[in-house]
Amino acid sequence: MNNEVLALRSPGPSLLNGEAPAPAVPARGFTGGMFLEVIRTGLVELWAHKVRSLLTLTLLMLGVFALVVMTSVLDGVMDKVSTGFAGMSWDGTVRIAPKTPETGEERKRFSMSPGLRYEDISRSTSPNPKVLAFLPRAQKTVIVRVSGDTERIFVTGVSPDYAQWMNRPVGLGRGLTEDDQRRRSTVAMVGATLAAKLFGGADPVGRDLVVEGVPFRIVGVQAPGQIFNEENYTDANGILIPLETYMDRLDPAHKLSQITVKLRRTEDMGEVSAMLLSRVRQAHHGIEDAEVVDLDAEAAKGYQNFLEEMRGWKIVLLSLAGTVLLVGGVGVLSVMLISFSDRRFEIGLRKALGASDHEIFIQFLLEAVVLAAIGALLGTLSGALLCQALSASFPYGLVVNPIGLITAWIVALTLAVVFGLYPAFRAMRLSPMEAMR
Numbered sequence: 001m002n003n004e005v006l007a008l009r010s011p012g013p014s015l016l017n018g019e020a021p022a023p024a025v026p027a028r029g030f031t032g033g034m035f036l037e038v039i040r041t042g043l044v045e046l047w048a049h050k051v052r053s054l055l056t057l058t059l060l061m062l063g064v065f066a067l068v069v070m071t072s073v074l075d076g077v078m079d080k081v082s083t084g085f086a087g088m089s090w091d092g093t094v095r096i097a098p099k100t101p102e103t104g105e106e107r108k109r110f111s112m113s114p115g116l117r118y119e120d121i122s123r124s125t126s127p128n129p130k131v132l133a134f135l136p137r138a139q140k141t142v143i144v145r146v147s148g149d150t151e152r153i154f155v156t157g158v159s160p161d162y163a164q165w166m167n168r169p170v171g172l173g174r175g176l177t178e179d180d181q182r183r184r185s186t187v188a189m190v191g192a193t194l195a196a197k198l199f200g201g202a203d204p205v206g207r208d209l210v211v212e213g214v215p216f217r218i219v220g221v222q223a224p225g226q227i228f229n230e231e232n233y234t235d236a237n238g239i240l241i242p243l244e245t246y247m248d249r250l251d252p253a254h255k256l257s258q259i260t261v262k263l264r265r266t267e268d269m270g271e272v273s274a275m276l277l278s279r280v281r282q283a284h285h286g287i288e289d290a291e292v293v294d295l296d297a298e299a300a301k302g303y304q305n306f307l308e309e310m311r312g313w314k315i316v317l318l319s320l321a322g323t324v325l326l327v328g329g330v331g332v333l334s335v336m337l338i339s340f341s342d343r344r345f346e347i348g349l350r351k352a353l354g355a356s357d358h359e360i361f362i363q364f365l366l367e368a369v370v371l372a373a374i375g376a377l378l379g380t381l382s383g384a385l386l387c388q389a390l391s392a393s394f395p396y397g398l399v400v401n402p403i404g405l406i407t408a409w410i411v412a413l414t415l416a417v418v419f420g421l422y423p424a425f426r427a428m429r430l431s432p433m434e435a436m437r
Helices: 002-009 032-048 050-087 104-110 118-124 178-183 192-199 230-236 243-249 266-283 295-342 344-352 357-393 402-429
Strands: 093-098 131-146 149-158 170-173 187-190 208-211 214-222 238-242 258-263 290-294
Touching: 050 295, 050 357, 050 402, 093 266, 093 295, 118 131, 118 258, 118 266, 131 243, 149 192, 149 230, 149 243, 178 243, 187 192, 187 208, 192 214, 192 230, 214 238, 230 238, 238 243, 258 266, 266 290, 290 295, 295 344, 295 357, 295 402, 344 357, 357 402
Parallel strands: 149 238, 187 214
Antiparallel strands: 093 258, 093 290, 131 149, 131 208, 131 258, 170 214, 187 238, 208 214
């Protein structure tokens, strides 16, 4: 019994030899130096397996690139289309246009009316406190001759204030004036597309167009604009001349294609429409062969249809970009599993030298994140370069969408963490004896 007590009380070998006991090894945390070492190790692994790493980085890069470019381009398209709809100037606007007969009885009745004509303007467009402007319009397609060549174009007769109310700014020269209208001058304002087609980069102001044997002097060129409806297209690809000149020189029948009416308030749409129909009906001896179209409502409907189409495209493009990123995440898993197999001895040696399971786990997880971050960085840079190259095609330029950029990075890094967990767990649970065997 006493011997047992003595044995328990006897000092250990270290004390008997006069040596101090070995100090306890403090638990090590994940330091900044170790973080830099992990990044260095990850880059070395990438460089050591170039083809494998390139394929994985390409998938991650394409996924981030697709998200960055897609969100930025969709923003640019939204700006462009919104600008185009605003450029139509259809807010608070209605149109009086000839009504198409739908039955044989209507055809017989409409044939008894002269239709919408220049003579209707005085009665249909008499001043009204709720109306800002009446804009009559007549149009036909004719062959014109210029500089020895011929071209088929649209010729449109309009009032002097048409360009102001319908957003047709002047790019070169001047627009049509009240003096042109009063004198019935043979002058023309050329659309931007037609001017580029007929004269290239030359200034056409002061040159002549021969329309059905009548020379018209070009006094101005419309500024280029987006084309979102038929009127935009015909104006850009034709010429505008004074309405009175059009009736005298080009159309003895004095037919009008429409009368556009700009209202002071959209709330008066119903009342003004009824008033316009009543005026036209009286002018046509009680025959209602014209109709009133609410252009504001048509524009709103068209814009809503566009938003629905864009929503569908967003879903499709996001799905494609997400699929590419998901495949890139699988690539990260493959790379990390191969890295785990190649570095079993290294893992065992590090554990034998004192590395904890936690440190090995963090090391492998961070290597997966570094791999994803490099791919995301390459995708961001390439996407930003493409957006810069496409910027000139959009009215307000094309900048990288920060939401799309942040989303792309979050998705890429999250996938790297998710797909890097399994290799990191395997490396953490590997015993030194098994790894170094």
